[in-house]
C-alpha cells in the first residue's frame with residue numbers, strides 16, 4: 001500500500017480542475033486540496049483515469065478547524081476523502097473546506113455509492129449538508145437530536161426526551177475547565 | 182426389609198415428595214430464569230463468556246430467549262445510549278410480568294467510563310427501567326454475574342412464595358477470582 005505523491009496528480013489534473021493544490025499534513029502525508037466547486041469533477045477524474053483508477057472510497061470523514069492547532073486559523077469544516085485503487089494498489093487523500101455558516105458541499109454519492117452512508121455520518125456529526133444526496137438523514141444520533149456533536153462549539157444538551165444527562169449530584173465541568181484541556 | 186438391591190430413594194414409597202404447589206412452582210421458576218438475548222457492548226462479551234463452558238450459566242437454568250415475550254429476565258449488558266435506551270424500554274415493556282432486570286457493568290449502572298464526557302450515553306439504565314440487581318465492574322467477571330443471578334433467585338423465590346417484591350436493589354460486592362490468583366494475571370514466562 002503506497003500513498004501516492006500528490007504533486008504529479010495535481011499537475012495532471014490542474015487543466016480540468018484549476019483550484020487543485022498539492023499539500024501535506026503536519027505529519028508529512030501528501031493530500032490534494034480542492035475547492036468544493038471542482039470536487040465532484042476531480043473525484044470522477046481520479047476514479048476514471050487509467051493510471052490512477054481510484055475505484056474504492058475507503059473513508060469519508062471530516063474534522064472541525066475551529067480551535068485546531070494549525071498555523072492559519074479558520075472556522076471551516078474540513079471534509080476528507082480517502083481513496084484506494086484496487087488496480088494499482090495506491091491510496092490518496094482529498095480534502096475540501098465547507099464554510100461553517102453555510103455548511104454545504106456537493107454530494108459524491110454519484111461517484112461512489114459507498115459515500116451515501118459516509119455522508120450521512122458527516123452530516124449527522126458535523127452538520128455538513130451534501131447537496132443532491134438521495135437520503136440525507138441522521139445515521140447515529142436519533143432523528144430529533146439537536147446540534148452536531150463533533151463540532152468544537154457543540155453545547156452538551158441537558159436532557160433528552162426529559163431524561164437528564166447527569167446522575168444526581170453530578171455536573172458537567174464548567175466551560176473554561178474544558179477549554180483548558 | 183424389602184429387596185436389598187433397591188438403593189435408598191428408589192423404592193416407590195420414597196419417590197413421593199410432598200410440597201405446596203406454590204412452593205413447587207416457585208422452585209421451578211427460580212431454577213428456570215430465561216433471559217433476553219440482548220447485549221450492547223463489551224459487557225455483552227462477558228455475558229457470552231458466562232454462557233461458555235467454563236462458567237456455563239445454562240446449568241442455572243438460564244437459557245437465552247430471542248424474544249422478550251418469553252423472557253423473565255433482562256440483563257442489560259453494556260453501554261446504553263439515549264437512542265438505545267428507548268429501545269430497551271420497549272423490550273422491557275414487551276416482557277411479561279413479573280419481569281426482572283439485572284444491570285451488568287458500570288455503563289448500565291451509571292454510564293461508566295462515558296458518564297462525564299459523552300453527549301450520547303445514558304448515565305444509568307435505571308432512568309428508564311427499574312433495576313433489581315446492580316453488578317459493578319468494567320466489565321464484571323462472570324462470577325459477579327452469577328453472584329448477581331443468585332441474589333436475584335432469592336428474590337424470585339420470595340416473590341413467588343409470598344408475593345412480596347423487594348424494592349431496594351441488590352448491589353453485588355467485589356468478587357474474588359474463583360480459580361485463584363492465576364486468573365487475574367497471565368503467568369510470566371521467562
Ligand code: SF4
Nearest residue numbers: 223224286287288319
Ligand atoms: S462497563 Fe466497561 S466493559 Fe462494560 S460495557 Fe461499559 S465500558 Fe464495556
